[in-house]
Amino acid sequence: MKTLAATLFPFLRWFPLSGEKPRADLVAGITVALMLVPQSMAYAQLAGLPVVYGLYASLLPVVVASMWGSSNQLHTGPVVMLALISAVIIIPFASPGSDKFIELSIMLALMVGVLRLALGMLRLGALVNLLSSPVVVGFTNAAALIIGLSLLAEVLNVPFLRSDVFMADLWRVVAQVQHAHLSTLGFAFATAAIMLGLRRYMPKIPGILVAVVLTTLVSWAIGFERNQTVPLSAVTTAAARSNIDAYAQTERQLQVSTSQLSDINHRLREFDMGSPDAMERRAGLHAQAELARRKIARLKAENNQRRVQLHAFQFVREAQPDGQVSYRPAAEGEGAEWRFGKVKDGQVSFSGSGRVVGNIPLGLPSFSIPRLQGDLLLPLLPGALVMALIGFLEARRFPRRFQP
Numbered sequence: 036m037k038t039l040a041a042t043l044f045p046f047l048r049w050f051p052l053s054g055e056k057p058r059a060d061l062v063a064g065i066t067v068a069l070m071l072v073p074q075s076m077a078y079a080q081l082a083g084l085p086v087v088y089g090l091y092a093s094l095l096p097v098v099v100a101s102m103w104g105s106s107n108q109l110h111t112g113p114v115v116m117l118a119l120i121s122a123v124i125i126i127p128f129a130s131p132g133s134d135k136f137i138e139l140s141i142m143l144a145l146m147v148g149v150l151r152l153a154l155g156m157l158r159l160g161a162l163v164n165l166l167s168s169p170v171v172v173g174f175t176n177a178a179a180l181i182i183g184l185s186l187l188a189e190v191l192n193v194p195f196l197r198s199d200v201f202m203a204d205l206w207r208v209v210a211q212v213q214h215a216h217l218s219t220l221g222f223a224f225a226t227a228a229i230m231l232g233l234r235r236y237m238p239k240i241p242g243i244l245v246a247v248v249l250t251t252l253v254s255w256a257i258g259f260e261r262n263q264t265v266p267l268s269a270v271t272t273a274a275a276r277s278n279i280d281a282y283a284q285t286e287r288q289l290q291v292s293t294s295q296l297s298d299i300n301h302r303l304r305e306f307d308m309g310s311p312d313a314m315e316r317r318a319g320l321h322a323q324a325e326l327a328r329r330k331i332a333r334l335k336a337e338n339n340q341r342r343v344q345l346h347a348f349q350f351v352r353e354a355q356p357d358g359q360v361s362y363r364p365a366a367e368g369e370g371a372e373w374r375f376g377k378v379k380d381g382q383v384s385f386s387g388s389g390r391v392v393g394n395i396p397l398g399l400p401s402f403s404i405p406r407l408q409g410d411l412l413l414p415l416l417p418g419a420l421v422m423a424l425i426g427f428l429e430a431r432r433f434p435r436r437f438q439p
Contacts, residue, residue, distance in 0.1 A: 046102035066241060067097070073247050075113050076392055081185060082118035083131030083197065084140055086392050089113055091400060092144075116178045117147075117422050119185060124418035126197050127331075128297070128411060130289055135297075139415070141405045146412075146419035151426060174428060190223040192216035192389060194346050196339040207343060214347050218259065219389045226250055254391060261387035262376065263352075263360070270383060271353075271363045278345060283378045285338045289331060296327040301410040345375040350385060 071093050079089030093112045100111030121143055122131065129136035184205050188195030193211040198204055226246045233242035254260075267283075270276040303320050350362040350373040362373060362385055376384035 044102075066244070069244055069247075070241075071097070071112065078113040078115055078118040080189070081115060081122065082113075082140065083122040083125065083136060085132070085137075087395050088137070088140075090395070114426075115182045117425060119181060120418065120422055120425070122197060123201075124415060124422075127328075128414070129293055130286070131197060133290065135290075135293065138406060139408070139411065142407055142411070143415055143419055143422075145405050145407075146415060147422045147426070150419055150423040154423060154427070171428070190220060192219035194342050196342060198335065198339070207339070211343060211346070216389055222250055222254070222259075222389070254389075259389045260391040260393075262384055263387070264382050264384045265360060265362065267378070267381050267383050269359065269361045270350075271361045275348060275350075275362075275364050278341060279375065279378055279383055282338055282341045282345060283381075285334050285341070286378075289334045289338070292327055292331050292334065296324060296331065297408065297410060299324045299327060300414075301408075303410070348375060350374065352385070352387070 072090065075089035075093035076086035077089070079086045079092070082088075096112040104111055121140060124143060125131075125136055125139045129139055181201065185195070187205070188208045191208065191212065191214075193208060193214055193216075196204060196207055229246040229249060230242040233240050233245060267276060267279060270279060299320055303317065303324065349365045351365045351369065352373050353361050353363065355361055362383075373385045373387045376386045378384070
């Protein structure tokens with residue numbers, strides 16, 4: 036009976052608590068928690084989600100894994116590789132950061148969880164053990180390269196425009212090097228120098244934690260973030276105002292086209308093949324879906340180009356006699372530091388310095404059943420299966436604590 040209980044509830048083996056272990060676990064828990072906060076928020080950004088979702092995603096996994104996990108060394112929670120894959124899978128169906136993108140990300144996470152549970156119950160995760168060492172090494176090195184290159188846009192503080200082709204996205208980032216924000220670049224190099232220096236000369240001190248604390252304090256002290264939101268009419272140059280308005284209109288068209296494609300796919304899924312003209316109407320729906328996909332691809336390409344062009348403009352902020360402010364593109368040789376940030380509901384945001392995480396919603400999210408979009412279950416299934424298998428692959432090299 037005790038063996039069965041220990042198998043079902045392995046955390047019972049912790050008791051009775053004695054000796055120095057609880058104190059050591061407390062220190063380790065505090066360290067991991069402090070590290071997990073900035074790490075999970077960064078992973079959320081890579082996944083195309085608001086940073087607060089990284090905190091939500093890192094809350095429960097560590098608790099569940101600590102009680103039922105199979106390894107003392109394996110950290111369970113958001114990982115960068117799956118964050119990148121999640122963004123790539125969802126991007127064809129929704130724009131990053133939109134409400135639909137968030138809904139589909141939650142739905143994809145649920146699918147991955149169900150698949151992992153099924154694979155675990157069927158003991159199919161052992162299939163990953165058949166992979167050769169060169170495959171694992173190749174996967175690890177490729178993941179490291181993709182992770183590092185994906186963060187290049189954050190280091191330079193330039194737009195990272197996601198598409199289905201990673202190398203094309205990376206090339207667009209490299210092409211914007213001349214527009215890099217030097218202060219952001221300085222923070223990145225300072226962070227790396229602190230971590231590498233402490234690792235070499237003071238290895239007992241948690242370098243990542245020290246780097247996060249010091250750079251955060253410096254960012255707060257110098258007022259690293261300077262943002263201002265103004266009406267579109269505050270942009271005094273007609274050409275710049277037209278470009279910003281075209282960017283906003285294309286974003287709205289993307290949302291409408293994405294919704295239309297989702298509706299067409301839903302109608303195809305529930306299509307009744309019993310009527311005589313069913314094949315003709317089904318072919319018509321397939322043609323509409325293909326046209327919608329091509330339109331979405333074209334609109335994304337157009338707005339990616341506009342986003343790069345808008346970021347390249349440097350704006351001058353001018354105070355008006357009535358107390359309002361206006362923005363105009365800087366002339367050649369004119370000192371300027373404001374750049375286009377985003378536009379929403381007729382309001383344009385300009386940034387005069389670097390970016391920070393910003394305000395985080397207080398408290399926990401309300402609990403509710405995720406809204407499943409049946410027409411996207413099959414299109415998302417291959418990606419969910421790949422993410423489930425990669426999760427097993429990442430855990431392959433860690434020892435098991437118990438055998439269920």
